[in-house]
Amino acid sequence: MSGDSYSVILVHSTSHAMRIEKLLGERGVACKMIPVPRQISSDCGVCIRILQQDVEPARRAVAAAIEIQGIVPIQGGLR
Amino acid sequence: MSGDSYSVILVHSTSHAMRIEKLLGERGVACKMIPVPRQISSDCGVCIRILQQDVEPARRAVAAAIEIQGIVPIQGGLR
Amino acid sequence: MIYFDNAATSWPKPPCVVEAMMHFMAEVGANPGRSGHRLAVEAARVVYGAREAVAQVLNAPDPLRVVFGANATEGLNLALHGLLRPGDHVITSSMEHNSVMRPLRVLARNGVELTVVGCSPQGILDPDDLERAIRPTTRMIALIHASNVTGTVLPIAEAGHIAREHDTLFLVDAAQTAGAYPIDVHADAIDLLAFSGHKSLYGPMGTGGLVIGDRVDVARLTPLKQGGTGSRSEHEEQPGFLPDVCESGTPNAVGLAGLAAGARWVMARGVEGIRAHQMALTEELLRGLESITGVTIYGPRDAQRQTATVSFTIAGMETSEAGLRLDDDYGIMCRVGLHCAPAAHRTLGTFPAGTVRFGLGGFSSTEEVATAVDAIAALARKAS
Amino acid sequence: MIYFDNAATSWPKPPCVVEAMMHFMAEVGANPGRSGHRLAVEAARVVYGAREAVAQVLNAPDPLRVVFGANATEGLNLALHGLLRPGDHVITSSMEHNSVMRPLRVLARNGVELTVVGCSPQGILDPDDLERAIRPTTRMIALIHASNVTGTVLPIAEAGHIAREHDTLFLVDAAQTAGAYPIDVHADAIDLLAFSGHKSLYGPMGTGGLVIGDRVDVARLTPLKQGGTGSRSEHEEQPGFLPDVCESGTPNAVGLAGLAAGARWVMARGVEGIRAHQMALTEELLRGLESITGVTIYGPRDAQRQTATVSFTIAGMETSEAGLRLDDDYGIMCRVGLHCAPAAHRTLGTFPAGTVRFGLGGFSSTEEVATAVDAIAALARKAS
Numbered sequence: 001m002s003g004d005s006y007s008v009i010l011v012h013s014t015s016h017a018m019r020i021e022k023l024l025g026e027r028g029v030a031c032k033m034i035p036v037p038r039q040i041s042s043d044c045g046v047c048i049r050i051l052q053q054d055v056e057p058a059r060r061a062v063a064a065a066i067e068i069q070g071i072v073p074i075q076g077g078l079r
Numbered sequence: 080m081s082g083d084s085y086s087v088i089l090v091h092s093t094s095h096a097m098r099i100e101k102l103l104g105e106r107g108v109a110c111k112m113i114p115v116p117r118q119i120s121s122d123c124g125v126c127i128r129i130l131q132q133d134v135e136p137a138r139r140a141v142a143a144a145i146e147i148q149g150i151v152p153i154q155g156g157l158r
Numbered sequence: 159m160i161y162f163d164n165a166a167t168s169w170p171k172p173p174c175v176v177e178a179m180m181h182f183m184a185e186v187g188a189n190p191g192r193s194g195h196r197l198a199v200e201a202a203r204v205v206y207g208a209r210e211a212v213a214q215v216l217n218a219p220d221p222l223r224v225v226f227g228a229n230a231t232e233g234l235n236l237a238l239h240g241l242l243r244p245g246d247h248v249i250t251s252s253m254e255h256n257s258v259m260r261p262l263r264v265l266a267r268n269g270v271e272l273t274v275v276g277c278s279p280q281g282i283l284d285p286d287d288l289e290r291a292i293r294p295t296t297r298m299i300a301l302i303h304a305s306n307v308t309g310t311v312l313p314i315a316e317a318g319h320i321a322r323e324h325d326t327l328f329l330v331d332a333a334q335t336a337g338a339y340p341i342d343v344h345a346d347a348i349d350l351l352a353f354s355g356h357k358s359l360y361g362p363m364g365t366g367g368l369v370i371g372d373r374v375d376v377a378r379l380t381p382l383k384q385g386g387t388g389s390r391s392e393h394e395e396q397p398g399f400l401p402d403v404c405e406s407g408t409p410n411a412v413g414l415a416g417l418a419a420g421a422r423w424v425m426a427r428g429v430e431g432i433r434a435h436q437m438a439l440t441e442e443l444l445r446g447l448e449s450i451t452g453v454t455i456y457g458p459r460d461a462q463r464q465t466a467t468v469s470f471t472i473a474g475m476e477t478s479e480a481g482l483r484l485d486d487d488y489g490i491m492c493r494v495g496l497h498c499a500p501a502a503h504r505t506l507g508t509f510p511a512g513t514v515r516f517g518l519g520g521f522s523s524t525e526e527v528a529t530a531v532d533a534i535a536a537l538a539r540k541a542s
Numbered sequence: 543m544i545y546f547d548n549a550a551t552s553w554p555k556p557p558c559v560v561e562a563m564m565h566f567m568a569e570v571g572a573n574p575g576r577s578g579h580r581l582a583v584e585a586a587r588v589v590y591g592a593r594e595a596v597a598q599v600l601n602a603p604d605p606l607r608v609v610f611g612a613n614a615t616e617g618l619n620l621a622l623h624g625l626l627r628p629g630d631h632v633i634t635s636s637m638e639h640n641s642v643m644r645p646l647r648v649l650a651r652n653g654v655e656l657t658v659v660g661c662s663p664q665g666i667l668d669p670d671d672l673e674r675a676i677r678p679t680t681r682m683i684a685l686i687h688a689s690n691v692t693g694t695v696l697p698i699a700e701a702g703h704i705a706r707e708h709d710t711l712f713l714v715d716a717a718q719t720a721g722a723y724p725i726d727v728h729a730d731a732i733d734l735l736a737f738s739g740h741k742s743l744y745g746p747m748g749t750g751g752l753v754i755g756d757r758v759d760v761a762r763l764t765p766l767k768q769g770g771t772g773s774r775s776e777h778e779e780q781p782g783f784l785p786d787v788c789e790s791g792t793p794n795a796v797g798l799a800g801l802a803a804g805a806r807w808v809m810a811r812g813v814e815g816i817r818a819h820q821m822a823l824t825e826e827l828l829r830g831l832e833s834i835t836g837v838t839i840y841g842p843r844d845a846q847r848q849t850a851t852v853s854f855t856i857a858g859m860e861t862s863e864a865g866l867r868l869d870d871d872y873g874i875m876c877r878v879g880l881h882c883a884p885a886a887h888r889t890l891g892t893f894p895a896g897t898v899r900f901g902l903g904g905f906s907s908t909e910e911v912a913t914a915v916d917a918i919a920a921l922a923r924k925a926s
Contacts, residue, residue, distance in 0.1 A: 010318030013389045013402045014191035015222055022663050033202075035194035035862035035878050038895050043390045043397065046194045046202075066222070092786045093575035094606055097590030112586075114478035114494050114578035122774045123780065124495050125578045125586075135897045145606070154444050160571075163579065167792060169571035183560045183746065188545075188875070189554035192882075194865055195547065195875035228612050228748075231769035231791025239767075257791060259778040260768035268627045300634055356792060362567065364612075364748045364794025382766045383623075384644035385615035386882030394643040394884060407615025407641060408551060409742060410748025410794060412563075481578055491572070491579035493707075498576075498770030500778060510776055 007055050009048040009062070010040065010069035017046050020062055027061045029054045037074055049074070086134050088127040088141070089119065089148035096125050099141055106140045108133045116153055128153070159489045160526045165306055165517030166493055167356045171420065175360055178419035182412045185373055190411050191388040203410050208365075209401070211421035215359065215429065216336060216351060218343040218369045225404040226317075226355075226367040226414060230333035231257040232382070233352030233368035236404060237329045238262060238300065240379045241350075244269025246297035246428045251283050251312065252276045252505045253305045256498045258331055262300070271295065277505050279309035282457050288317055292324050300329040304339065307502045307515065308457025309440075309464035311339065318347035327374065329505040333357060333366075334465055337424045338520075339433055349373050358432075359424060360520065361417030363526060364410045376400055383407070432520060436466035437517050439527055443468055446531030452538040455515060456506045466518035469508070472534065474541035477512045484514075488533040492516050543873045544910045549690055549718060549851045549901030550877055551740045555804065556904075559744055566796045574795050575772040583861055585795050592749075592798040593785070595805035599743065599813065600720060600735060602727040602753045609788040610739075610751040610798060612633070614717035617736030617752035620788060621713045622646065622684065624763045625734075628653025630681035635667050635696065636660045636889045640882045642715055646684070655679065661889050664842050665694035671703050684713040688723065691886045691899065692841025693824070693848035702731035708885045711758065711818040717741060717750075718849055721808045722904075723817055733757050742816075743808060744904065745801030748794045760784055767791070769914065816904060817914035820850035823902050823911055827852055830915030836922040840890045840897055850902035853892075856918065861896045868898075872917040876900050917925035 009031075011017045017033060024031045032049045036042040050058050055071055060069055089124075090096045096112060103110045111128045115121040129137050134150055141147055161169050182204060188197035190205045209221035218224060225277060227233055238261045242248055248265070250258060252274050266272040273291045277283045286297065299321045304311045314330055321328035329350040332341060336351075337358030343351055348371065355365025370376070385406030390397040397403055424432065440461040447453050452473035458464050472480055481494035495504050495512040503509040516530065545553050557639065566588060574579035574589045593605035602608060611617055624646045628633055632649070634642060636658050650656040657675045661667045672683065683705045688695045698714055705712035713734040716725060720735075721742030727735055732755065739749025754760070761782060769790030774781040781787055824845040831837050836857035842848050856864055865878035879896040880887050887893040900914065 012201045012388070012397070012399050015206055015209070015401050018202050019222060021203070022206070022210075033194060033199045035865045037862050038860045038879075045192065045388055045391065046199070091584045091781070091783050092771070094590055094785050097586050098606060100587070101590070101594075107773070112578060112583045114481045116478045117476045117495075124576065124772055124775065125583070161581070163572060163577050163582065166573035166576045166582070167571070169581075171567060171571070176564065179567070180560065180564065183555060183563070187551070187555070188547060189747070192550045193875070193877035194545050194862075195869040195877075197545070197553070197875055198547065198550070198877075206748060222738070228794060229791035232767055235767035235769065235790070256775070256778060257769035260770075260780050260790070263778050264768055264780070296722035354792070362794075362796045363792050364797045366791075381614055383619035384641060384648055385619065386644075388882065391640070391880040391882050392884050394640060394647050396644050396648070406619070407613035407750070408646070408747050410612060410797065412746045413748045413772070413794065413797065439558035478578075483915075485579040491577070491581055493577035493579075493582075496775040498772065498775050500776050 005052040005073065006049050007052055007071050007073045009058060009071050010042045011047065011052065012043045012069065014026055014044060014046055014067055017044065017048055020048050023061045023065055024058060029058050029059065030063060040072060042069060084131040086131055086150050086152045087129050088129065088137060088150050089121045090126065091122045091148065093123060093125055095124065096127055097129050098145055099139055102140050102144055103137060106136065108140060109138050119151060121148060160530060162490060162492045162518060162530060164517040164519030165515060168360055168519045170521060171360050172423045173296050173489065174419045174423055175416045177214060179362065179412050179416040182415035189408055201459055204415045204418065205409060205411055208418035209420045212353065215421050215424055216341050216343050216369060218393040223370045223400050224367060225370060225401040226365065226409060228364060229366035229445045230331065230352045230354040234258055234331055235261050236368050236382055237350045238265060239382060241327065242270050242297060245295065247271040247293050247295040248298045248300060249273045249275060249288065249291045249296060251302065253281045253310065254302050255331065256305050256325055256449045258300055258302065259501055279505065279507055281305050281308045281502065281505060282458065283312045285316040285320060289320050296324065296326045298327040298329055302331040304465045305502055306334050306467065307497050307499050307513065308469045308506065309467035310457045311463055311465065313345045313428060322347045334467065337429065338436060338465060340429050343369055343371065355417040360420030362413050364413040365417040370400060375419060412432060434519060437461040439522055439524065440464065440466045440468065442524060442527045443516060443531065447534060450535045450538050452542050453534060456508060467515060469513035469515045472538050472541055473511055475537060477514050480514045480537060483537060484533060490530055544875065544914060546874060546876045546902060546914060548902040548903030549899060552742060552744055552903045554905060555744050556807045557860060558803045558807055559800045563746065563796050563800040566799035573792055588799045588802065589793060589795055593801035595802045596737065599805050599808055600725050600727050600753060606914060607754045607784050609754060609785045610749065610793060612748060612752035614715065614736045614738040617750055618642055618715055619645050620752050620766055621734045621736060622649060623766060625711065626654050626681060629679065629741050631655040631677050631679040632682045632684060633657045633659060633672065633675045633680060634684045635686065637665045637694065637886045638686050639690050639715065642684055642686065643885055663889065663891055665689050665692045665886065666842065667696045669697050669700040669704060672701055676708050680708065681711045682711040682713055686715040687719040688849045689886055690718050690851065691881050691883050691897065692853045692890065693851035694841045695847055695849065699730045706731045718851065721813065721898040722820060722849060724813050727753055727755065739801040743801060744804030749801040754784060760787060767905065818900060821845040823906055823908065824848065824850045824852065826908060826911045827915065830911065831918060834919045834922050836926050837918060840892060851899060853897035853899045855897055856922050856925055859921060861898050864898045864921060867916060867921055874917055875916055
C-alpha cells in the first residue's frame with residue numbers, strides 16, 4: 001500500500017462518518033476511519049480515508065445523502 | 080397471617096420506600112412493599128406494610144433518616 | 159409468572175438483545191465518536207446501526223435525524239422545551255401522559271399558551287376539535303399516539319394533516335406504539351416523534367429519543383444539555399448540526415447495541431405481524447373480561463382501535479388490592495393506579511381511584527390471557 | 543491489544559458488572575418505581591442499591607441525594623442550568639472540559655456573569671486566584687477535579703473551603719476522579735458533585751449523575767426535564783423532592799445494576815488501593831516517556847499530583863499520525879487531539895495541535911506501560 005496516494009473525506013461528526021462508511025461500503029468503495037490529520041481543519045476527530053482514485057465515485061455516493069466538509073488529498077505518513 | 084393487623088408507612092417516592100426497607104431490614108422489622116391502598120392519599124404508588132405491633136420500632140428506625148408522610152393502619156384485605 | 163406490565167417496559171427481551179449487549183461489553187466497550195482507534199470506531203458503528211434500525215421501523219428518512227436520549231420523556235422534553243417560546247401556542251389532548259403534561263405546565267407558567275383538547279370518555283379524540291383549537295400563534299400540536307392507560311389510538315394521520323395545513327409542527331409521543339403499531343413518520347407528516355427504546359422496540363431501559371423531521375429548523379432547537387460531542391472540539395460553543403447538537407456527553411452505547419438488536423428483531427418479525435398477534439390477544443382479553451360480572455373496561459373495547467393495553471376495574475375491590483392479589487396469589491404482574499397520567503384518568507372518569515392495567519407484549523400468549531381472565535373472574539366473585 | 547483510553551471510558555469492566563447486567567436483563571427486567579409488583583420492587587431495589595454504592599464511594603451522606611442521569615455531562619448541566627440565573631456570577635477554571643464550558647457559554651449569553659480563572663501551563667490552579675475572583679454576586683464555583691487532558695488534580699479541598707467561607711455553592715466535575723481518587727463530599731465541603739458511572743466507577747456507559755448536598759435548596763433547582771416519576775401521579779406538576787424531581791421517565795435500570803456492581807467492586811478494592819496502583823503505573827509511564835528524546839509531556843509530570851492520565855507530543859509527528867500508528871502498528875488504543883477541552887489545551891499551549899493522551903485504568907499493567915513506552919520510543923526515532 002505504501003505507493004498509494006490517499007484523500008480524506010472531512011465530516012462534521014462521527015455519526016456522519018458512519019453514514020458515509022455505510023454508503024461507500026454499499027458501493028464497494030474501500031475506506032478506513034482515521035484521526036483527522038491536524039494540518040487539516042475539521043469539525044470532527046475522525047475522517048474517512050479513501051484511495052485517491054476513488055475520490056469521484058465517493059463524491060457521487062455521498063452527494064445526495066449527506067453534507068460533507070470536503071475531500072482533500074493527504075500526504076505520506078497516514079497509511 | 081390472616082389474623083394479623085397491619086399499618087402502612089406512606090412515603091413520597093419509591094426511592095424513599097427502598098431506603099426505609101433497608102433501614103427496617105437492618106433492625107429486623109419485617110416489611111413488604113405493596114401498592115398504596117387507594118382510600119389513603121399518598122405521593123407514591125407503593126408503601127411499606129408492617130405489622131401493627133412494629134409501628135413504634137419502625138417509627139424510631141426511620142425518624143432520623145428520612146421524612147415520611149405518615150404511618151396509618153389498614154383494614155382487612157391487603158394481606 | 160405472567161408479566162403483563164409491558165406498557166411500562168417490555169420483558170422478557172428477545173435473546174438477541176441481551177447477546178448484543180454482552181458482545182458490546184466484552185468485545186467493543188469503547189466510547190463511540192470520541193477517539194479514532196479501532197474499538198472507538200466499532201462503538202460508533204454500533205450506535206449508528208441503532209439510528210438506522212430505529213429509522214427503518216418508523217420509516218424516518220434520515221438516520222442522522224434520529225437523536226438518542228435516556229427515554230421517550232427526554233425526547234418529549236427536547237421537543238417541547240427546545241422549540242416552544244413565550245407567546246407560542248401549543249395544543250395537546252386530555253389523554254396525555256405526564257411526560258407531556260408536566261413539561262407543558264412548566265412552559266405554560268413561562269408564557270407559552272396551552273390548549274388541552276378534550277377527548278371522549280373512551281379517550282377518543284375528534285380531529286375537528288383539534289382543528290378548531292388552532293390559532294394564528296399555534297406553533298405545535300403534541301399528541302400521544304396511543305394512551306398508556308387504555309391503549310386508545312389517537313388519529314395521528316388526520317392530526318398530521320391538520321398540522322401541515324396550518325403550518326404548525328406536529329409532535330407525536332410514540333412511547334406506547336413505536337414497534338407495536340405501524341408508524342410512518344414520512345407519510346403521516348410527523349415533524350417530531352418521541353420514542354421509547356425499551357418498550358415495543360425491545361431494547362433495554364436507558365434508551366429512547368426523538369426523530370426530528372426536516373421541517374424542524376435545527377438552528378431554532380435549543381438542546382436540554384450542552385457538552386462534549388467529539389465534534390467541533392476547538393469550540394466552546396455547542397455544534398449546530400444533528401445529531402450532535404442534542405447528544406452531549408458519552409452515549410449509552412451498550413444500551414444502543416441492545417436497541418439496535420431489538421429494532422432489527424422487530425423488523426424481522428414485521429410491525430404488521432406483531433400488531434396482528436397483539437390484536438388477536440387483545441380481542442381475547444377484552445372478550446374474556448367483558449364476560450365477567452362486576453368488571454368495567456375503559457377505552458374503546460375494540461382491539462382494532464387500541465394497543466395491547468387494557469384498563470379495567472373490579473366492583474367492590476380497590477385497584478391496589480387487585481394488584482396485590484394478582485401478584486401474590488396468581489403471579490400476575492400488572493400496574494394499578496394512575497399510570498403517571500392524571501389527565502387521562504380524569505377523561506376516563508377513573509380519577510383518582512385509577513384502574514388495573516394489563517399491558518400485553520410480544521411474548522404474551524393465549525394461555526396467559528386465559529389464566530389472567532380466570533384470575534380476574536375469581537377476584538370479581540370474591541369481591542361481589 | 544492495549545487499551546489506554548480509560549479516560550474516555552474504562553474497559554474492560556470487572557466481570558461482576560457484566561454479570562449484574564445480565565442478571566437484571568434475565569431475572570428482574572421490570573420498570574423500577576412505577577408498579578408495585580415483585581419485579582418492579584426488585585428493580586427499584588437495584589436502583590436504590592446503586593445510590594447507596596455511589597454515595598459510599600464518595601462519602602456522600604444521603605443516598606437519596608444521589609440523582610442519576612445519562613452521564614457526568616447531564617449532572618453538570620443539571621447543576622449549572624438548574625441553579626444559575628441571570629445576574630448570578632459563576633467562577634470556573636481554564637482547565638475545564640466542554641461539558642462545563644459549553645453550558646456556561648450558553649448561560650453567559652443569557653445574563654449569567656462568568657469568570658474563567660487562569661491555570662498555570664501545567665494546568666495548576668492557585669486557590670488565591672480563585673478567591674480573588676469572588677464577587678458579592680458569586681453564586682457558584684465550578685471546578686474540574688482532575689483534567690481529562692493532563693490528569694492535573696485541582697485543589698478542591700481549598701476551593702471548597704473558599705466557597706463555604708464566601709457562602710457560594712461549590713460544584714465539582716469528578717468525571718475523571720470518582721472511584722480513582724479519594725473524594726469526600728462531606729469533608730471537602732462539596733455542594734454538587736457530577737460523576738461519571740462508566741469511567742472509574744466501572745459501570746456501563748449510560749450512567750452518571752449528580753450528588754446534591756444539603757446546602758442546595760431543592761426548591762430553587764430547576765430540573766432539565768419533567769415527566770412521569772411514579773410519584774405524585776395525581777398531579778400535572780413535577781414533584782419537588784429528591785431524587786424524583788431530577789429523574790423523570792424510565793431510568794437506565796440495567797445500567798444502574800452494572801454501576802452498583804462497579805461501585806461495590808471499587809469499594810472492595812478500596813479507592814486508596816486503586817489510587818496507589820495507578821500512581822505507581824503513572825510514575826513508570828512518566829519516567830519512561832521522559833527518557834525518550836523528542837517527547838514532550840504536559841501537566842505536572844508527577845504521579846502524586848495527577849491521575850493516571852498522561853498527555854504528550856512527539857517532535858516531528860502529528861498527534862493524528864501517532865494515534866493511527868499506535869493503533870495500526872502496535873495495537874495501542876489512545877485518544878489524540880483536543881479531548882473536548884479546548885480551554886485546557888489553550889492553557890497548556892497545545893492548541894490547536896492537541897496531544898496524544900494515554901489514559902490508564904484499573905486493569906492496566908506494568909507490562910503494558912513498558913510496551914507502550916517502547917512503541918513511543920520507536921515512533922520518536924522514526925520521526926526525528
